[in-house]
Amino acid sequence: MQSAFQNGTPIVALNHAEKHFGAVRALDGVSLSIAPGECIGLVGHNGAGKSTLVNLINGGLAPTGGSVTFPASGESRALSAGVRSVFQELSLCPNLSVAENLRISHSDLKGAGWRKKARAEIIQSLDAVFPDHGIGADTSVDRLTIAERQMVEIAIGFAPRGRDARLVILDEPTSSLDAGIAQQLLAHIRQFCADGGAVIFISHMMGEIFDVASNIIVMKDGKIVANKPTSQFSRASLVEAMGHVGVKNSKAAVRRQASDFGEEVLKSKDGLTARRGEIIGLAGLAGHGQAEALARLYFSNTSSWRMGKASNMVFVAGDRGRDGVLPLWSILRNMTVSILPQTARRGLVDRDAEKRTAADWKTRIGIRTDDVDNPILSLSGGNQQKVLFARALASHASIIIMDDPMRGVDVGTKQDVYDMIQTEAATGRTFLWYSTETEEVCQCDRVFVFRDGKISAELTGDDITEDRILEASFEMQEASA
């Protein structure tokens, strides 16, 4: 279907585009051009650089090195070059109506009759992509279901908006659509590409990728590792191409057996179970319900009123700024806030006990600072995270929940923390560990893989391999099933 346009001038061309965030190379010299008629399936594991690539193309980020150009239109801005993005997280204004939301992204709708034009345009676009959608143009978006909102967002992406859409980037567009509606979308994408448009399609549903993509681009560690026509991939070879992130850790430690653990200490409604002394991994693509499952588990075991009795669980936050550090406090206070009730005497803080604990954990976990009374923000990200670990481990809690704690942490710190976790687990503490890095999950004793908010696989022992985790993270059945 793409041959007729294949020789056209590319809509977007990236030439050795790079993007660095500090020392992190999110995108490491990517060259790519997308011609009219192409439908690119973009796949890769967490942190492979998919969203950075998308953000360079749609102008959300400026490249650190190299160039992003739009030869077909000659424009310099992505928006005026007809590049549209439909984001995974919903980006409509919920307080506005469907037609008004079109107005937000269509600044040329002006004059007295703009409402009428907006209504006609959005309904036409909805009709084209999703026949029988049943959505009214004047309905306020907050009264639509999640699926309907996603449909509106996709329709706005494909709507003419003054100049025709040339390249539409769809990031997990089908995540909240049912199979029938998703098929309508895939059919529209095929038609759109046949008419000379181009699409970048990101999905965790392998069936859909194979169904609709003319080319598949595989990303890994900020680079494109494969860019071939879909026909040259099989499911197995695609998983193979995505896999093997970083250096293969030689697993020196012998895997512990089920008999090494104690009794079951935890069982959640989602199906998560954990035994005493076990390290449980939560894997899968980011945003598939792992963090939510952990938060549910934690909050169902704690109370906003009572203290003490229920707190056999502690939580190590990964998003340090949002729910980890107390930025105005010293390192010591950040570390000991979890043990205050245990050490307090007659309701007053026991400063000596605080100091002892802080000094003890400073050496045990290796926090690099001269003085624990320094402000927490004087530490590097990795050391701040160590403080959060110390806060959790210093408590008496037997279950430690970790929500992607290694985010933005350097390799040295990671190794320190891995060792710490192993030692603590050996003393009978249980760890629930959500990580976006497969390498970390592979160190766990048992792994639950999440997909679409549910557990899609439970792996144990030698089954915990990157390939098996990838397989379970991606939907392998045909999308049309």
Next chain:
Amino acid sequence: MIRLFATHRILLPVVSLAVLLAATFYMQPRAMSYFGVNLLFNLAVPIALATVAQMMIIMVNDIDLSLGAFVSLVACVTATFLHDTPVLGVAILAGLIVAYAGIGALIHRFDLPAIVVTLGMSFVWGGLAVMILPSPGGAAPTWLRSLMTVKPPLLPMAVVAAILIAGLTHLLIMRSGIGTVLRGVGGNATSVVRAGWPVLRLKAGAYGLAGFFGVLSGMALVGLTTAADANIALRYTLLSIAGVILGGGEFVGGRVSAVGAVIGALTLALAASFLSFMRLSPDWQIGAQGAILILVLTARLIFTRRDKEQS
């Protein structure tokens, strides 16, 4: 019925005002006249304008704690400079609007909490007002006085003014393209940025509009009272916030209603008169006003909750 009230948020403020008005007329039938209605509502006109000003700020997810002081300052400028040296007076008022827009830009640019900035500004405005008019006094410009005491046929001035304010701001905020984008900033600023809008300018614009309506409010107030005082409108800050919320608006998410805000202001003004007619001791009036506010908000909460449960 629950669905009806939940989908059309404007219904509840309308019903509240109608019920309160009916009760007032029942208690005091003589109020049901051209003169009586004007007396009931004429002090609601500056409150309605201040409420619309507050709505502009709440629309972009901020809150303005300086509005009462600002309206007082405008009243002082109107009763002195605008009366004595009209050109200078107009220039000062225009400068105040620009200053408001500048504060909006500052709040957005440096990501400052609006509640703190405007609280600080309220002392600046209050100080300026005291400097201009250390003791109550001044005089309303004659044209302003005659504008506020005009007797249009059929409907009293207060009602005509309320309808005009509601209609024009509805056009500006709910119907126009730029108003839609402004409400979009309150709803989901990220998506507005992604669509390529200059949010800094939009936010400055919203604050500028608030300044504009704040100026109108102060002028209308002087036109009615014929004199000014540095503390004349301090209670407008809370009245305007209450008016926006009473009119179906919400503190976050860009959910505001221009017509609702005006109706909310009228309801608040009417509540005071109603309580006087009930011969309630003035000591209890503020508390009773609060009770009315809580009653209406409770009704709204019940409607939206029930609607969510049903769907």
